[in-house]
Amino acid sequence: MNKKAITAIAAVLALPMAAGAGPDDDTLVVNEEIEMVTKAAAPAHIADAVDEIMSGWHFRKDETQALQMDDFENPAMIFVDQALDAWNTVEGTEGKSCASCHDDVEESMKGVRAVYPKWSEAAGEVRTLNMQINDCRENHMGAEKWKYTGGKMSAMEALISVQSRGLPVNVAIDGPAQSAWEKGKEMYYTRTGQLELSCANCHEDNYGNMIRADHLSQGQINGFPVYRLKNTKLNTAHARFKGCVRDTRAETYKPGSADFVALELYVASRGNGLSVEAPSVRN
Amino acid sequence: MKLTSLTLALSLAGAAAMAGEVAPKAVQYGEYGEVSASLTGVAGDAASGAVIAGTKSKGNCVACHQVSALADVPFHGEIGPSLDGAGDRWSEEELRGLVANAKMTFEGTMMPAFYKVDGFIRPGDAYTGDAGAEPLPPILTAQEIEDVVAFLATLKEE
Numbered sequence: 475m476n477k478k479a480i481t482a483i484a485a486v487l488a489l490p491m492a493a494g495a496g497p498d499d500d501t502l503v504v505n506e507e508i509e510m511v512t513k514a515a516a517p518a519h520i521a522d523a524v525d526e527i528m529s530g531w532h533f534r535k536d537e538t539q540a541l542q543m544d545d546f547e548n549p550a551m552i553f554v555d556q557a558l559d560a561w562n563t564v565e566g567t568e569g570k571s572c573a574s575c576h577d578d579v580e581e582s583m584k585g586v587r588a589v590y591p592k593w594s595e596a597a598g599e600v601r602t603l604n605m606q607i608n609d610c611r612e613n614h615m616g617a618e619k620w621k622y623t624g625g626k627m628s629a630m631e632a633l634i635s636v637q638s639r640g641l642p643v644n645v646a647i648d649g650p651a652q653s654a655w656e657k658g659k660e661m662y663y664t665r666t667g668q669l670e671l672s673c674a675n676c677h678e679d680n681y682g683n684m685i686r687a688d689h690l691s692q693g694q695i696n697g698f699p700v701y702r703l704k705n706t707k708l709n710t711a712h713a714r715f716k717g718c719v720r721d722t723r724a725e726t727y728k729p730g731s732a733d734f735v736a737l738e739l740y741v742a743s744r745g746n747g748l749s750v751e752a753p754s755v756r757n
Numbered sequence: 758m759k760l761t762s763l764t765l766a767l768s769l770a771g772a773a774a775m776a777g778e779v780a781p782k783a784v785q786y787g788e789y790g791e792v793s794a795s796l797t798g799v800a801g802d803a804a805s806g807a808v809i810a811g812t813k814s815k816g817n818c819v820a821c822h823q824v825s826a827l828a829d830v831p832f833h834g835e836i837g838p839s840l841d842g843a844g845d846r847w848s849e850e851e852l853r854g855l856v857a858n859a860k861m862t863f864e865g866t867m868m869p870a871f872y873k874v875d876g877f878i879r880p881g882d883a884y885t886g887d888a889g890a891e892p893l894p895p896i897l898t899a900q901e902i903e904d905v906v907a908f909l910a911t912l913k914e915e
Contacts, residue, residue, distance in 0.1 A: 685821065
């Protein structure tokens with residue numbers, strides 16, 4: 475390294491820490507009842523890159539954090555209520571609702587979110603929760619599929635995810651899911667677009683740092699779908715991925731594409747051990 | 758001049774390099790990533806460079822760097838080193854290389870190349886998310902680079 479590079483590094487070290495830099499040490503308990511694991515030792519498959527995994531909740535301001543601590547305050551819960559109606563509504567040519575096959579959502583969907591995306595033996599592919607929802611609609615209900623990132627879809631995803639709140643994310647990365655996982659990993663480290671930035675540049679190398687006005691988190695998806703104060707709706711992981719890839723001045727991938735399914739599996743696996751937090755609240 | 762030919766003249770100026778300008782692919786980087794020759798032959802304007810460095814749709818250098826001289830621009834990032842004193846640490850040639858393509862100085866750096874037009878993975882059409890056809894327009898023009906370099910050269914420690 476030349477002398478100037480050393481000077482440059484010294485200059486960084488000498489910089490006073492900006493207020494609020496780094497993740498905080500707050501504790502997330504929802505409804506004074508569900509204790510969330512928001513920091514955990516990194517799972518073995520990323521331990522060479524990160525020591526500790528952290529929920530995006532730690533990187534948000536106190537006011538935003540508070541909204542997620544009580545369901546009466548959480549603006550996302552209204553969509554969960556709407557999805558509960560949809561759960562019980564008969565639609566399509568088969569005269570069925572979700573409840574016709576799955577009864578009580580609180581019973582049947584407990585633990586489901588925590589293991590998705592997962593390999594579907596029947597379909598011979600890795601499926602996200604949203605893909606599974608549309609498969610039920612098309613093939614079991616004879617109903618139209620929902621737009622992948624749309625309001626009805628993200629609400630149903632939230633309703634199903636709520637049943638796993640507090641349980642550890644635990645997606646399988648081996649066996650038949652392994653090749654999708656490898657592909658997602660490759661995508662995570664590929665520097666795309668005219669800015670030549672990868673997910674890892676921002677969310678692995680720089681979490682805790684400010685990028686302009688944004689406090690970079692680890693880009694975890696244990697809290698998805700996420701209610702954003704910015705657009706006042708639920709946002710799916712694929713919509714978020716799309717925005718992040720676009721911001722590298724790259725051609726994005728399509729929500730629901732095999733590419734983003736692979737990336738979702740990989741990103742979800744980086745959060746193995748964190749609690750399912752959905753629906754969480756972000757700015 | 759008629760309006761149509763005026764539009765044509767402007768779009769030609771935008772597309773092709775101006776006479777006497779060094780095109781992105783013709784830039785000569787030295788052993789340490791420095792660029793000796795001015796990209797335009799026209800002296801950079803430090804005041805204009807300061808605006809470019811602080812503007813989101815232009816250099817947006819403050820996204821990653823703290824710069825005391827731009828204290829009136831809100832929100833400075835923490836990704837790269839503070840640029841305070843950059844004019845003491847680096848020569849004009851080195852600064853030109855850093856802004857045009859910092860990867861020639863710092864291998865693998867996260868800092869984007871502002872005067873590079875091809876060789877990208879999934880190149881996009883600016884921030885639309887759509888595909889872009891290489892060669893892409895460089896993020897900054899040759900004269901904008903010269904202006905930013907002139908601004909950086911003014912950043913001295915006390």
